[in-house]
Amino acid sequence: MLFTPEDPNSTAPAPAASCRPWARETVDDAGWRAAIEEIAGRKADLLSLWSDGAHVFMAIVGRATPKIRLVSLDCPQGRFPSVGVRHPPALRQERTIADLYGLTPEGSPDTRRWLDHGRWGLRHPDGEAAQIETASDAYQFSPAEGAPLHQIPVGPVHAGIIEPGHFRFSCNGEVVVRLEERLGFVHKGVDSLMAGAPLDKAAKLAARVSGDSTVAYSFAFARAVEAAYGVEPPPRAVWLRALMAEIERLANHFGDIGAICNDAAFALMLAQCGLVREKLLRAASACFGHRLMMDRITPGGVAVDLSEEGVTTLRSLLEKIGVMVPRVVALYGDTTSLQDRTVATGVLSAELASQYACGGFIGRASGRRFDARAAIGYAPYDALSFELGESTGGDVDARVWVRFDEVRASVEIIEQILDRLPHGPIQADLSAAPGGAEGAALVEGFRGDIFVWLRLAADGRIERAHLRDPSWFQWPLLEAAIKGNIVADFPLCNKSFNCSYSGHDL
Amino acid sequence: MQKFLFQGLLRGALTEPPPRPEDAMLAELGQALERAAREKLGRSLAIREVDAGSCNGCELEIHALSNAFYDLERFGLRFVASPRHADVLLVTGPVTKNMKEALERTYNATPDPKWVVAVGDCAFDGGVFAGSYACVGAVSQVVPVDLHIRGCPPDPVALLKGLIALVDKAG
Numbered sequence: 012m013l014f015t016p017e018d019p020n021s022t023a024p025a026p027a028a029s030c031r032p033w034a035r036e037t038v039d040d041a042g043w044r045a046a047i048e049e050i051a052g053r054k055a056d057l058l059s060l061w062s063d064g065a066h067v068f069m070a071i072v073g074r075a076t077p078k079i080r081l082v083s084l085d086c087p088q089g090r091f092p093s094v095g096v097r098h099p100p101a102l103r104q105e106r107t108i109a110d111l112y113g114l115t116p117e118g119s120p121d122t123r124r125w126l127d128h129g130r131w132g133l134r135h136p137d138g139e140a141a142q143i144e145t146a147s148d149a150y151q152f153s154p155a156e157g158a159p160l161h162q163i164p165v166g167p168v169h170a171g172i173i174e175p176g177h178f179r180f181s182c183n184g185e186v187v188v189r190l191e192e193r194l195g196f197v198h199k200g201v202d203s204l205m206a207g208a209p210l211d212k213a214a215k216l217a218a219r220v221s222g223d224s225t226v227a228y229s230f231a232f233a234r235a236v237e238a239a240y241g242v243e244p245p246p247r248a249v250w251l252r253a254l255m256a257e258i259e260r261l262a263n264h265f266g267d268i269g270a271i272c273n274d275a276a277f278a279l280m281l282a283q284c285g286l287v288r289e290k291l292l293r294a295a296s297a298c299f300g301h302r303l304m305m306d307r308i309t310p311g312g313v314a315v316d317l318s319e320e321g322v323t324t325l326r327s328l329l330e331k332i333g334v335m336v337p338r339v340v341a342l343y344g345d346t347t348s349l350q351d352r353t354v355a356t357g358v359l360s361a362e363l364a365s366q367y368a369c370g371g372f373i374g375r376a377s378g379r380r381f382d383a384r385a386a387i388g389y390a391p392y393d394a395l396s397f398e399l400g401e402s403t404g405g406d407v408d409a410r411v412w413v414r415f416d417e418v419r420a421s422v423e424i425i426e427q428i429l430d431r432l433p434h435g436p437i438q439a440d441l442s443a444a445p446g447g448a449e450g451a452a453l454v455e456g457f458r459g460d461i462f463v464w465l466r467l468a469a470d471g472r473i474e475r476a477h478l479r480d481p482s483w484f485q486w487p488l489l490e491a492a493i494k495g496n497i498v499a500d501f502p503l504c505n506k507s508f509n510c511s512y513s514g515h516d517l
Numbered sequence: 518m519q520k521f522l523f524q525g526l527l528r529g530a531l532t533e534p535p536p537r538p539e540d541a542m543l544a545e546l547g548q549a550l551e552r553a554a555r556e557k558l559g560r561s562l563a564i565r566e567v568d569a570g571s572c573n574g575c576e577l578e579i580h581a582l583s584n585a586f587y588d589l590e591r592f593g594l595r596f597v598a599s600p601r602h603a604d605v606l607l608v609t610g611p612v613t614k615n616m617k618e619a620l621e622r623t624y625n626a627t628p629d630p631k632w633v634v635a636v637g638d639c640a641f642d643g644g645v646f647a648g649s650y651a652c653v654g655a656v657s658q659v660v661p662v663d664l665h666i667r668g669c670p671p672d673p674v675a676l677l678k679g680l681i682a683l684v685d686k687a688g
Binding site: 014128130131136145169171172174196197199200219225283286302303305346512513 | 613
C-alpha cells in the first residue's frame with residue numbers, strides 16, 4: 012500500500028529529497044511495477060508518464076487522499092516495463108517516450124509511432140538522435156471490419172478555424188462505429204527546446220504550449236520553478252495569478268459555450284457569448300497589457316501589477332457578466348431545439364472518465380470530481396471559497412451545464428480576489444543558484460489539470476522539463492464518446508470536449 | 518429568445534469603425550497584387566485559414582474577427598471551408614515538419630489568383646520555436662507569402678488592418 016506512508020512498518024524506499032514539493036522516489040523494477048498496480052488497481056490515478064532519456068518518471072495521485080507521488084526508474088538498457096499494458100491511458104505517452112527518447116516500453120500492446128510521422132529527418136531527437144531519410148510513415152489505423160462499413164478520413168486541415176489533426180471514422184451509414192485519432196501534426200519539439208534554455212526563454216515556451224491556456228501554463232511553470240528554488244512568490248503576485256487564471260477560464264468557457272451551440276446551428280448563442288468573451292479579453296488587455304495575458308506570469312511572480320483603474324474595470328465587467336449569465340443560461344435552457352442536439356449526445360461513461368483520470372469539466376460532467384484548485388489546494392485557492400460544478404449525465408448537455416457552473420464559480424473567485432487583494436511587491440528574487448534542484452506543480456487550467464515537472468541545472472538553466480496537458484487523457488475519451496452517434500454530431504462532441512492539439516502534440 | 522432579439526433591435530450596432538490600413542502594409546501589397554487580379558475578384562475575398570503548427574493563440578484572435586465588434590464580413594471578407602473556395606490563405610504557426618506537406622497541398626488546391634497572409638511572429642520567422650528539429654520556421658520557406666501580420670498573437674485590429682489593406686488593393 013503505497014499511500015500509507017504513515018505506517019512505521021512501511022517498507023517503501025526512503026524518498027530522495029531532490030524534488031519539491033513532492034519528493035521523488037528512485038525505484039527498481041519491482042517498485043515500478045508496484046506503482047503500475049496502484050493505478051491499474053484504481054487506488055491511484057496516473058498524472059503523467061515521461062522521460063529524460065536516461066530514466067522514466069511517473070506521477071500518480073492517490074484516490075482516497077489526493078497525495079501526489081513521483082517515482083523514477085533508471086533505464087540503462089533503454090527499456091522499461093510498459094505501463095500501458097496494464098493501464099491503457101498511458102499508451103500514448105509511452106509511444107511518445109519511444110518516439111522522442113528511444114526508450115522501449117517492454118510488453119506494450121501498441122508500438123506504433125505517435126508524434127513521429129517520419130518527417131523530422133531524425134529518430135529519437137531527444138535521445139540518441141539518428142539521421143533518417145525524410146518520408147511519410149504509412150500509418151496503420153486500427154481496422155474496423157464488417158460488410159456495410161465505410162471510412163471517412165478528416166484532416167489534418169479542417170473546414171473550420173481550428174488546429175490540425177486527423178480523424179478516421181469508420182461508419183455504418185451515418186452511425187460512427189469507430190473513431191481513431193492521429194495527432195502529432197503540431198509537434199514543435201518543446202522538450203528539446205526546453206533542454207538547456209535559460210529561464211526567461213523557457214517561460215516563453217511554456218506560455219506557448221497551448222495558446223488558450225497560456226496563463227495556466229505560465230502559472231504551472233512558474234510554480235514548478237519556484238518549488239525547485241524553494242522560493243515563495245509575494246502574496247500580491249499569488250493573488251494576481253489566480254485573477255488572470257480565472258479571467259482566462261471565463262473567456263474560454265464563454266467562447267466554447269457559444270461555439271458548441273453554433274455547431275448546432277444556433278448562432279444567437281455564439282453572438283452573445285462572443286460579446287462577453289471579447290469584453291473579457293479587452294479587460295485583460297486594459298489591466299495586464301495583453302488580451303490573452305501571455306507572459307504575464309513569470310517565475311518568481313507576475314510581470315505587471317494591477318492598477319486601481321484596473322480593479323474598477325474588472326468590477327464593472329463582473330457586473331455586466333452577472334447580468335448576462337442568467338440570460339444566457341435561460342436562452343440555453345429554454346431552447347429545446349438546441350437541447351435536442353445536445354442531450355444524450357456524445358455520452359462519456361463515468362467508468363471511463365474515472366479510469367482515464369479525466370480532468371476538468373469533461374471529468375466533472377461524468378462524475379469525476381477532481382479539480383486541482385480544490386483537491387491539491389495551492390495558493391491562493393486554499394484561502395478562497397467556491398463551488399464546483401458536477402453532473403453524472405456525461406453528454407454534451409452535461410458538459411455545457413458544468414461549464415455554466417464553472418462560470419459562476421470563476422465570477423465568485425474574481426470577486427473575492429478583488430475584495431481581498433493584498434498590497435506589496437509582485438516579484439520574488441530568483442538570483443540565488445538553485446543547485447540542480449527539481450520542482451513540480453499541478454495547476455487547474457480551464458480544460459483540466461496541467462502538470463509540470465522540471466530539473467534545473469546548477470546555473471539556473473532548464474536541464475529537462477516536462478509539461479503535460481490535460482488533453483492527453485481526454486482525447487482518447489472522445490473516441491469512446493462518439494461511438495454510436497451520427498457523423499453530424501461529431502462537431503458538437505468535439506467542441507464540447509475542446510481538447511488541445513498543440514498542448515498535446517507539444 | 519424574443520428578449521434577446523428585441524434588445525438587439527433596440528440597442529443599435531456594437532460594430533466599431535474600421536481601422537486604417539498602414540502604409541507599409543499597402544506598400545508590401547502593392548508589389549503582390551496585379552490590376553488584372555483586382556478586376557477578377559471585385560471587392561470580396563474568401564479566406565481559408567490554415568493552422569500550420571501554431572499554439573492556437575492566433576486562431577483565437579482570428580475567431581474574434583467574426584464577433585459583433587469587428588464583424589469581418591462587412592468588408593466582403595469571409596472564411597470558407599475549403600481551399601477550393603478561397604482567394605486568400607491565412608497561415609499561422611512555425612510550420613511544423615509534420616504539417617509542411619499539408620500546407621503545400623492546401624496551397625496547390627487554392628485556385629489562382631491567390632494570396633498568402635502569414636499571421637503571427639511564428640509564421641514570420643518561427644518565433645520561440647525557431648531552430649527546432651520539428652519546425653520548418655517561416656511560412657515563406659514553404660509557400661510564397663504576400664503579407665505578414667506580426668504579433669504574438671496579433672490582436673483583431675492588427676488582423677483587420679492587414680486584411681483591409683489586402684481587400685483595398687485587391688478591389
